[in-house]
Amino acid sequence: SQGGPSSNFTTGDIASLQSISRDLKDVARLDPFATIDPSNQDAISFGGVNTRFNQLTVDGIRQNDDFGLNNNGYPTQRSPISIDAIEAVNVSSAPYSVINNGFLGGQINAVTKSGGNTFSGSLFYEYSDNDLRGDTVRGVDFSTVFEEKTWGATLGGPIIKDRLFFFAAYEKFEGLLGFDTGPVGSGSAITIPRISAGAVDTFRQATQNLYGYDPGSYLQGAFPVEDEKWLAKVDLNITDDHRASVTYQTTKGNSLNGSVSSVFASGNSTSQPRVGLASNQYDKIEELTSYNVQLNSDWTSNFSTELRYSNKETDTQQLPLSGLSVGQVVVNVDDLPGVATGTGTPQIQFGADRFRHDNYLNVKTETFEALGRFNYGDHDVLFGARTEQNDIINVFVPNSLGSYTFASYADFLARRASGFSASGGVNPNGGTVPATLGTARLGAATFGYRLTSLYAEDRLQVTPVLDITAGVRYDRYSQDDKPTENTAFFSRHGISNQSNLDGKSVVLPRVSFNWEASDRLTFSGGIGLLDGPERLDLQRLFQQRREPDQRRLLARRALHQCRSDQGPGRLHLHAPRRQCERHRPGAEDPDRLEGQSDGHLRRRPRPVRRRLALHRGLPQVGQRERADLVQPALGPARRRAGRPSGLLSVDPGRPLGQPERLPADQHQEGQLGIDRLPRGQGVA
Numbered sequence: 001s002q003g004g005p006s007s008n009f010t011t012g013d014i015a016s017l018q019s020i021s022r023d024l025k026d027v028a029r030l031d032p033f034a035t036i037d038p039s040n041q042d043a044i045s046f047g048g049v050n051t052r053f054n055q056l057t058v059d060g061i062r063q064n065d066d067f068g069l070n071n072n073g074y075p076t077q078r079s080p081i082s083i084d085a086i087e088a089v090n091v092s093s094a095p096y097s098v099i100n101n102g103f104l105g106g107q108i109n110a111v112t113k114s115g116g117n118t119f120s121g122s123l124f125y126e127y128s129d130n131d132l133r134g135d136t137v138r139g140v141d142f143s144t145v146f147e148e149k150t151w152g153a154t155l156g157g158p159i160i161k162d163r164l165f166f167f168a169a170y171e172k173f174e175g176l177l178g179f180d181t182g183p184v185g186s187g188s189a190i191t192i193p194r195i196s197a198g199a200v201d202t203f204r205q206a207t208q209n210l211y212g213y214d215p216g217s218y219l220q221g222a223f224p225v226e227d228e229k230w231l232a233k234v235d236l237n238i239t240d241d242h243r244a245s246v247t248y249q250t251t252k253g254n255s256l257n258g259s260v261s262s263v264f265a266s267g268n269s270t271s272q273p274r275v276g277l278a279s280n281q282y283d284k285i286e287e288l289t290s291y292n293v294q295l296n297s298d299w300t301s302n303f304s305t306e307l308r309y310s311n312k313e314t315d316t317q318q319l320p321l322s323g324l325s326v327g328q329v330v331v332n333v334d335d336l337p338g339v340a341t342g343t344g345t346p347q348i349q350f351g352a353d354r355f356r357h358d359n360y361l362n363v364k365t366e367t368f369e370a371l372g373r374f375n376y377g378d379h380d381v382l383f384g385a386r387t388e389q390n391d392i393i394n395v396f397v398p399n400s401l402g403s404y405t406f407a408s409y410a411d412f413l414a415r416r417a418s419g420f421s422a423s424g425g426v427n428p429n430g431g432t433v434p435a436t437l438g439t440a441r442l443g444a445a446t447f448g449y450r451l452t453s454l455y456a457e458d459r460l461q462v463t464p465v466l467d468i469t470a471g472v473r474y475d476r477y478s479q480d481d482k483p484t485e486n487t488a489f490f491s492r493h494g495i496s497n498q499s500n501l502d503g504k505s506v507v508l509p510r511v512s513f514n515w516e517a518s519d520r521l522t523f524s525g526g527i528g529l530l531d532g533p534e535r536l537d538l539q540r541l542f543q544q545r546r547e548p549d550q551r552r553l554l555a556r557r558a559l560h561q562c563r564s565d566q567g568p569g570r571l572h573l574h575a576p577r578r579q580c581e582r583h584r585p586g587a588e589d590p591d592r593l594e595g596q597s598d599g600h601l602r603r604r605p606r607p608v609r610r611r612l613a614l615h616r617g618l619p620q621v622g623q624r625e626r627a628d629l630v631q632p633a634l635g636p637a638r639r640r641a642g643r644p645s646g647l648l649s650v651d652p653g654r655p656l657g658q659p660e661r662l663p664a665d666q667h668q669e670g671q672l673g674i675d676r677l678p679r680g681q682g683v684a
Contacts, residue, residue: 030091145176147176153169228252303375334409358398361395366389370384453474
């Protein structure tokens with residue numbers, strides 16, 4: 001029991017469920033406290049809690065979105081596991097059990113299938129395209145290119161009857177998602193006013209001729225997306241009382257601009273109006289790899305134990321479609337031939353999106369957990385220990401390739417920018433002023449920490465219809481890594497910026513109850529302390545990044561002109577001489593960064609959960625077993641099963657894989673103001 005309102009769904013419930021997207025959320029939404037938000041890429045919320053605060057576990061192993069980057073709460077672009085590989089699902093909208101930590105919302109736990117003494121399997125294929133759906137909405141034409149294909153298979157059976165079993169599942173999704181927004185005359189269902197398709201063509205040709213760079217055109221046609229899932233599992237009956245399992249799982253997929261439910265062009269705006277060209281779009285690629293080993297033992301009829309080891313890695317890339325050679329450029333095009341008169345300031349935007357210049361995330365988590373369950377009389381006692389090592393690389397330095405604005409098309413042709421800004425990594429004791437292209441790697445947050453937990457709880461069956469659960473959890477952090485020392489910060493504030501989590505601890509008591517007032521009416525409630533995910537807070541301490549401040553842009557422009565070492569790749573800006581004198585090299589820069597740290601690590605608030613719920617059974621959902629699915633009787637782990645050696649391909653000629661990342665000293669600079677836009681290689 002999770003100590004709060006929950007629902008259990010069996011194999012039969014899952015098999016009878018109508019799910020077009022084949023997503024775990026389609027099962028979870030059957031819980032009366034779950035809500036799907038179609039306006040937020042089908043994000044799921046429990047009891048109104050933020051959609052990024054939920055937890056997903058597979059066979060008790062966490063598979064969360066560690067940094068809250070995805071609306072769906074998954075570490076992958078789509079569901080991380082094939083729905084055909086799931087035996088049962090438990091949904092808890094407000095779990096109070098002390099075995100849980102690291103989240104503040106609801107929990108979805110999926111139990112994977114296992115092989116048996118007979119061979120069994122499944123095979124499926126699904127197809128849909130724009131010819132199989134309507135092309136008008138309330139009389140308005142809405143025809144776009146659309147195609148989706150999904151196929152997969154499962155197979156399970158004995159390796160050694162009554163002793164050793166296997167199960168494998170594979171699923172592949174391929175789609176083409178069409179674009180529905182474009183300039184006047186593009187034939188798009190939604191039109192961006194004032195800017196014509198001919199004007200975009202003129203702008204593109206001028207950019208190629210003048211700067212030697214192809215910014216691409218407005219988006220048309222369709223973008224290819226893919227998703228591939230593998231799962232392999234082996235179960236061993238060591239004896240009648242001891243069982244082991246090993247499971248391997250991997251999922252890899254992509255999306256355009258981070259959206260899996262719709263296709264939109266970055267930079268497009270019907271109100272500005274603005275057209276975002278192909279070079280301003282990006283391909284988001286995420287890969288999850290996980291394996292775990294579990295041993296379940298029944299020592300007596302009243303006492304059992306579980307040992308688990310798991311290793312999970314998630315890798316997130318956000319790659320501009322035209323590469324990392326040119327930063328974001330915004331041009332006001334009121335004076336561009338082919339742009340009609342009207343309201344707003346028409347713009348064309350191209351180059352790598354400013355938030356994708358240097359954007360890469362890799363998280364590795366290694367966990368070992370041991371727990372025991374003891375039953376005596378009306379008491380069910382749970383106790384255990386867990387240790388989790390997290391190693392994180394987070395490169396997020398937006399604007400590291402620089403961003404340019406031009407007040408008019410004429411200025412763009414004259415290579416006369418009205419604004420320029422750039423961010424870069426800095427040495428907090430020396431500084432890089434102004435930020436130069438190619439220093440973003442210095443802004444990477446690379447760190448690790450260990451979380452060790454002890455927990456115990458007792459579930460008392462007061463009456464046949466009332467149970468009360470009380471427990472406590474103790475979490476302690478260990479960390480050797482410290483932020484880079486910032487002497488300027490110490491001289492200003494008198495405190496060090498090198499605090500970390502080492503030795504920090506927290507005690508989390510929790511109490512809850514469940515009262516079954518009738519066969520179809522249950523009251524649940526509880527109160528307790530919970531600890532949310534800490535990774536995002538930590539990475540800010542380890543990141544040394546120089547952020548541009550638009551209020552100081554004028555001083556920065558002057559500084560660029562005054563630098564004697566600016567070279568041919570620098571933007572030629574015209575600033576008043578008095579500013580040049582004030583901000584010449586060696587002078588104090590008003591935008592100097594001295595590190596991102598508050599000095600001492602501030603104590604993070606511990607959310608208090610208080611909830612009283614009325615849970616009324618819904619007969620149409622199907623029979624719900626009361627078995628505790630959260631801790632499966634036979635656990636998981638992951639092993640590769642026949643995965644093809646080739647990489648997924650989402651764009652002709654470009655494989656879906658991790659790009660080469662150059663060291664900072666190999667970043668190149670181009671020549672805006674001379675003959676071409678500045679070029680540089682970024683960290684993906």
